[in-house]
Amino acid sequence: MKLTILQIALPCPLRLSFDYLSNNSEITWQTGMRVKVPFGNRELIGIIVNIQQTHEENKTSKLKTIIEAIDQQPIFEADLLSLTQWLSDYYHHPIGDCFQTVLPKKIRLGGSAELETETYWQLSGDKNEFKLGKKQQQLFTLLKDHPEGISQKVIYQHIGQCRTSLLGLEDKKIIRSVQNIKQPLISHDAVQHCQLNQEQQLAVDSVWKKKSLFSPFLLQGVTGSGKTEVYMQLAENMVNAGKQILILIPEIGLTTQFVDRFKRRLNARIVVLNSAISDGERTQSWLLAKAGLADIVIGTRSAVFTPLPNLGLIIIDEEHDASYKQQDGLRYHARNVALIRAQRANVPIVMGSATPSLESLYNVEQQRYQVLTLNQRATGANIPKIKLIDSRGPMANSGISTVLYHAIKTQLAADNQVLLFINRRGFAPVLMCHDCGWQATCSHCDARMIVHQRRNILCCHHCGLIQRLVEQCPTCKAGDLKTYGAGTEQIEHTLQAYFPETPVLRIDRDSTQKVNAFAEIVDDIRQGGAKILVGTQMLAKGHDFHDVTLVGVLDADQGLFSADFRATESLAQLIIQVTGRAGRGDKKGEVFIQTSQPQHEFWQDLIKHGYAFTAQKILAERKMMAMPPTGSLCVIRAEAQDEPLAMQFLSEVSGLFHQASQQDVIIMGPVPAIMEKRAGRYRAQLLLLSQQRKPLHQLLDHFMPSISSLKLTRKVRWSIDIDPLDLL
Ligand code: ADP
Numbered sequence: 001m002k003l004t005i006l007q008i009a010l011p012c013p014l015r016l017s018f019d020y021l022s023n024n025s026e027i028t029w030q031t032g033m034r035v036k037v038p039f040g041n042r043e044l045i046g047i048i049v050n051i052q053q054t055h056e057e058n059k060t061s062k063l064k065t066i067i068e069a070i071d072q073q074p075i076f077e078a079d080l081l082s083l084t085q086w087l088s089d090y091y092h093h094p095i096g097d098c099f100q101t102v103l104p105k106k107i108r109l110g111g112s113a114e115l116e117t118e119t120y121w122q123l124s125g126d127k128n129e130f131k132l133g134k135k136q137q138q139l140f141t142l143l144k145d146h147p148e149g150i151s152q153k154v155i156y157q158h159i160g161q162c163r164t165s166l167l168g169l170e171d172k173k174i175i176r177s178v179q180n181i182k183q184p185l186i187s188h189d190a191v192q193h194c195q196l197n198q199e200q201q202l203a204v205d206s207v208w209k210k211k212s213l214f215s216p217f218l219l220q221g222v223t224g225s226g227k228t229e230v231y232m233q234l235a236e237n238m239v240n241a242g243k244q245i246l247i248l249i250p251e252i253g254l255t256t257q258f259v260d261r262f263k264r265r266l267n268a269r270i271v272v273l274n275s276a277i278s279d280g281e282r283t284q285s286w287l288l289a290k291a292g293l294a295d296i297v298i299g300t301r302s303a304v305f306t307p308l309p310n311l312g313l314i315i316i317d318e319e320h321d322a323s324y325k326q327q328d329g330l331r332y333h334a335r336n337v338a339l340i341r342a343q344r345a346n347v348p349i350v351m352g353s354a355t356p357s358l359e360s361l362y363n364v365e366q367q368r369y370q371v372l373t374l375n376q377r378a379t380g381a382n383i384p385k386i387k388l389i390d391s392r393g394p395m396a397n398s399g400i401s402t403v404l405y406h407a408i409k410t411q412l413a414a415d416n417q418v419l420l421f422i423n424r425r426g427f428a429p430v431l432m433c434h435d436c437g438w439q440a441t442c443s444h445c446d447a448r449m450i451v452h453q454r455r456n457i458l459c460c461h462h463c464g465l466i467q468r469l470v471e472q473c474p475t476c477k478a479g480d481l482k483t484y485g486a487g488t489e490q491i492e493h494t495l496q497a498y499f500p501e502t503p504v505l506r507i508d509r510d511s512t513q514k515v516n517a518f519a520e521i522v523d524d525i526r527q528g529g530a531k532i533l534v535g536t537q538m539l540a541k542g543h544d545f546h547d548v549t550l551v552g553v554l555d556a557d558q559g560l561f562s563a564d565f566r567a568t569e570s571l572a573q574l575i576i577q578v579t580g581r582a583g584r585g586d587k588k589g590e591v592f593i594q595t596s597q598p599q600h601e602f603w604q605d606l607i608k609h610g611y612a613f614t615a616q617k618i619l620a621e622r623k624m625m626a627m628p629p630t631g632s633l634c635v636i637r638a639e640a641q642d643e644p645l646a647m648q649f650l651s652e653v654s655g656l657f658h659q660a661s662q663q664d665v666i667i668m669g670p671v672p673a674i675m676e677k678r679a680g681r682y683r684a685q686l687l688l689l690s691q692q693r694k695p696l697h698q699l700l701d702h703f704m705p706s707i708s709s710l711k712l713t714r715k716v717r718w719s720i721d722i723d724p725l726d727l728l
Pocket residue numbers: 194195196197200221222223224225226227228229230378379
């Protein structure tokens with residue numbers, strides 16, 4: 001007898017394949033279908049990834065039988081299955097767990113794959129003999145203008161709640177309701193086209209010329225140069241050609257501003273996939289895209305997995321942004337995945353940024369990407385000059401130097417807005433006893449507790465531990481505790497004292513926790529009028545505030561002295577991005593950077609020669625050290641509750657690697673992590689570096705089974721990070 005063995009990807013961290021027997025010979029099994037299977041004493045939903053036929057019963061005697069098929073058809077097309085397979089191979093991550101990232105929650109838990117419907121109304125007869133009330137007459141006219149029918153939701157938007165009138169008309173058989181697929185609203189309002197300038201037009205034309213080829217473009221345009229207009233024009237062309245467009249944006253509070261521009265401009269079915277939507281909405285958007293019923297998908301990182309049967313173009317805005325890299329579980333980089341998708345679908349991909357990643361600049365140099373540049377601000381506004389302030393000068397203790405104070409004062413007097421960045425939440429990073437030298441530290445981490453004065457607590461930003469703010473030294477009982485350094489809360493406090501008449505808004509993770517808090521603050525800023533905004537990096541990206549004329553960076557030194565190999569690249573990007581926040585309107589902008597090292601070569605390069613120059617210089621350094629983007633890097637991390645175990649485990653892993661007689665991969669470590677203890681666990685890492693990608697991946701492939709079966713894996717949490725963003 002012929003037996004069917006189904007290989008199932010299951011949500012489980014084991015690096016094994018799971019074979020089951022078919023329960024039903026009538027079913028035509030296909031890869032990509034969901035099934036329910038017994039697993040230990042549980043039942044799990046999995047995906048069929050492979051199908052085999054066999055006659056050898058001894059091969060199958062130990063196999064369990066699946067419980068039931070959930071789908072009659074594959075839940076996704078072959079391209080998404082092979083993309084998931086690629087993810088599993090490239091990131092050396094169990095395939096079952098890859099599906100956890102790729103599929104929306106409801107789908108992977110076995111939920112319905114039917115599109116949700118909603119009520120639509122349309123005319124069914126004439127109103128001849130009936131006399132209609134005012135609301136009913138309004139409804140009748142509205143529906144007469146839309147013979148295809150309108151959803152109840154939209155009717156309510158037009159003329160308010162009118163359920164009784166609807167039912168009244170239905171009773172008289174003048175209108176009837178139908179169930180249609182729930183779809184995003186399309187704005188039919190006339191849209192303002194904007195005449196592209198020469199550079200923008202050239203960018204659009206260059207991409208359009210390659211519209212049915214895999215062709216990566218780096219759209220390098222200074223902030224405000226009109227990159228978004230280029231995206232919109234390309235999207236419009238693609239929609240008109242019946243194609244779908246995938247647009248990735250960074251994870252920031254303000255997706256709405258970006259999405260609204262697209263909605264106002266394009267007559268298209270746009271769905272949004274970000275962290276703010278419900279599981280239900282996510283599933284519906286996913287299904288709409290899969291059915292070809294969404295033209296444009298705009299979303300953050302994980303939107304890169306949306307099924308798009310008519311994909312015509314991928315756009316990645318702010319391609320350098322670190323939020324495109326997932327930092328736990330499947331540690332994928334969405335830009336990387338997007339490139340693979342574009343290549344497989346044979347479509348162009350446009351990566352836009354004012355401060356491109358070294359990865360992309362290197363690819364341009366290697367002639368793998370074509371570069372398109374926008375050199376001017378589209379509105380004609382100038383990019384402000386950067387001024388350095390020596391933070392060791394007068395008044396430095398308060399966090400705001402005298403020079404900066406006077407500049408702020410002048411701008412406020414002219415009714416302008418001021419935007420200040422400090423990359424630390426809370427009041428102060430250090431609480432210390434003057435008598436005995438005690439410092440508030442976290443008992444679970446090698447880290448200090450941060451003072452949050454408003455909530456009267458000490459908080460560890462690494463593990464979340466919270467304690468009451470102490471007033472007395474716990475060691476020597478002295479009452480003379482002092483704080484050092486400043487965070488957003490303290491700067492807010494100081495500024496409010498300096499400028500009591502001016503509203504000071506603080507924007508950080510603490511002040512924006514409530515739903516809509518961020519949107520409300522942004523609305524408030526847009527109202528205009530003199531204001532001071534104090535925020536973390538959250539405010540550095542993508543926001544277009546017209547009244548901001550002064551931008552200040554209060555603690556630029558952090559990036560200069562970090563142990564992270566990407567620190568200077570990130571700092572250069574941050575400074576240029578924040579510079580782009582000033583003077584976007586008609587008024588001229590100015591930018592101040594407070595640093596204890598104004599003479600540092602980094603500043604001189606960035607200010608005199610700009611981002612491109614600085615980036616090339618950092619790239620040259622990376623080349624010399626064979627670090628990314630020229631070399632390939634992988635970090636294997638481990639952590640354990642018992643102090644020596646993580647190091648022990650990685651030593652064993654390193655021992656395995658050293659068995660291979662190869663010289664192509666340099667094995668470094670293991671070493672304890674810079675912050676060795678975090679959340680009660682001791683952490684270590686092992687680094688692999690190679691000139692070419694291939695030997696590194698071969699080494700991992702070869703030893704993965706041996707690593708997985710090391711005894712210590714039972715006591716140690718470990719993970720593989722391919723192309724890590726940092727080594728901290
Ligand atoms: P970026 O995405 O590069 O930051 P935007 O596309 O947001 O730039 O454009 C910045 C500003 O310039 C916006 O207010 C936009 O409406 C305006 N703009 C863009 N292109 C043009 C153009 N060709 N003519 C006039 N204004 C433009």
